[in-house]
Amino acid sequence: MFSPHTSLPDFLAVRDGQLHVDGVPVSQLAARAGTTPFYVYSRTAIGARIAALRAALPPAIHLHYAIKANPMPALVSAIAPQVDGFDVASAGELLTALNAGMAAESVSFAGPGKTAAELRQAVAAGVRVHVESRREIALLAELQQSLGVGARVALRINPDFALKGAGMRMGGGARPFGIDAEAAPEALAQIGAAGLQFEGFHLFAGSQNLKSDAIIAAQQATLALIEQLAEAAPAPVRHCNLGGGFGIAYFPGETALDLAPIADNLAQLSERAARTLPQAQLVLELGRYLVGEAGVYVCRVLDRKTSRGTTYLVTDGGLHQHLAASGNFGQVIRKNYPVRIATRMASYAPTEEVSIVGPLCTPLDILADKMTLPVAAPDDLVAVLQSGAYGASASPQAFLGHPPVRELLL
Numbered sequence: 407m408f409s410p411h412t413s414l415p416d417f418l419a420v421r422d423g424q425l426h427v428d429g430v431p432v433s434q435l436a437a438r439a440g441t442t443p444f445y446v447y448s449r450t451a452i453g454a455r456i457a458a459l460r461a462a463l464p465p466a467i468h469l470h471y472a473i474k475a476n477p478m479p480a481l482v483s484a485i486a487p488q489v490d491g492f493d494v495a496s497a498g499e500l501l502t503a504l505n506a507g508m509a510a511e512s513v514s515f516a517g518p519g520k521t522a523a524e525l526r527q528a529v530a531a532g533v534r535v536h537v538e539s540r541r542e543i544a545l546l547a548e549l550q551q552s553l554g555v556g557a558r559v560a561l562r563i564n565p566d567f568a569l570k571g572a573g574m575r576m577g578g579g580a581r582p583f584g585i586d587a588e589a590a591p592e593a594l595a596q597i598g599a600a601g602l603q604f605e606g607f608h609l610f611a612g613s614q615n616l617k618s619d620a621i622i623a624a625q626q627a628t629l630a631l632i633e634q635l636a637e638a639a640p641a642p643v644r645h646c647n648l649g650g651g652f653g654i655a656y657f658p659g660e661t662a663l664d665l666a667p668i669a670d671n672l673a674q675l676s677e678r679a680a681r682t683l684p685q686a687q688l689v690l691e692l693g694r695y696l697v698g699e700a701g702v703y704v705c706r707v708l709d710r711k712t713s714r715g716t717t718y719l720v721t722d723g724g725l726h727q728h729l730a731a732s733g734n735f736g737q738v739i740r741k742n743y744p745v746r747i748a749t750r751m752a753s754y755a756p757t758e759e760v761s762i763v764g765p766l767c768t769p770l771d772i773l774a775d776k777m778t779l780p781v782a783a784p785d786d787l788v789a790v791l792q793s794g795a796y797g798a799s800a801s802p803q804a805f806l807g808h809p810p811v812r813e814l815l816l
């Protein structure tokens with residue numbers, strides 16, 4: 407079972423004591439980037455990940471990429487031909503998706519708080535809007551008139567259950583996402599009366615889950631709820647988005663998600679949907695799972711100091727560029743991401759307990775808290791693994807006025 411603290415994913419290797427990414431030494435990548443810090447992503451690793459997932463899942467299941475996980479345009483373009491659609495959550499992501507060559511037919515736009523201008527762009531582009539309020543339905547009815555283009559919609563539902571064990575719960579109880587399942591029949595009637603092109607339903611119960619049992623339970627409950635709501639729908643269900651939430655291993659003791667039982671369950675659900683919702687396409691939307699393992703964040707040691715018994719490595723990278731690795735992106739308890747001293751990876755290198763911090767004047771700026779790592783010095787490179795998702799775009803890069811992080815796609 408793959409665990410990033412004890413082994414390396416396939417696109418990473420160690421040669422001559424140095425970490426190599428897709429066969430290139432990390433010091434050479436630093437020279438290519440022109441400066442540290444930088445993120446480096448591997449096309450090969452992303453392609454292999456998507457291929458392995460597709461091989462495991464029943465062929466009838468469609469796979470969408472949620473651009474929010476990593477919106478780098480070159481990366482989104484590389485993914486476009488390998489998935490069945492993109493999920494976007496802003497007009498900015500909408501343009502990224504279309505510019506990457508994804509057909510508007512296969513783009514869906516979800517998110518609470520869509521502006522009238524964003525909805526207008528979405529209708530003009532011909533993408534499907536996942537409506538999350540009565541206001542959005544009313545606005546789309548007007549836009550359909552003024553633009554003379556039919557508005558494609560799906561209804562995003564806030565289910566009456568949550569994804570158990572998810573790193574971030576996004577369904578169940580009171581939520582700003584979607585329309586409560588109880589209120590769905592009224593919203594469906596409004597969609598019908600407004601003459602919008604109804605295509606289906608979207609449920610997203612949570613994110614970053616490593617428990618296949620919990621994912622299976624959520625998918626079963628999701629299909630059951632959609633079957634029930636379909637009775638009140640103004641048109642047959644063609645789009646059935648079961649959410650995603652597949653997690654990756656970040657912390658000590660975590661291991662990779664077991665796909666086999668999820669695939670078995672999806673095969674059963676897909677047979678069942680063929681009877682209960684004969685026109686429906688089942689869709690999974692994944693962000694992190696497709697790209698998270700395929701990225702590394704690299705920064706340079708600037709200083710080494712000791713304070714009352716604790717050894718610190720101070721680097722040029724930190725919280726402002728990698729909020730999640732610092733433990734401040736929704737984590738309840740801070741745990742260490744898989745961190746390596748990328749230029750000291752020989753097996754015989756002497757080790758020490760060390761904390762790695764960034765250059766910001768805040769105690770929150772931690773990349774590694776008391777980890778046992780090879781002894782390092784200024785100019786050594788530090789690599790944070792599992793950094794392909796929720797990195798550059800999910801970090802407060804303007805905080806303290808450092809320059810934006812560079813990104814390489816190999």
Ligand SMILES: *Cc1c(COP(=O)(O)O)cnc(C)c1O
Nearest residue numbers: 472475610613614651692693694
């Ligand atoms: C954030 C989000 C995703 C992607 O979540 P991952 O954990 O990156 O797979 C998918 N769908 C919706 C609606 C989201 O909000």
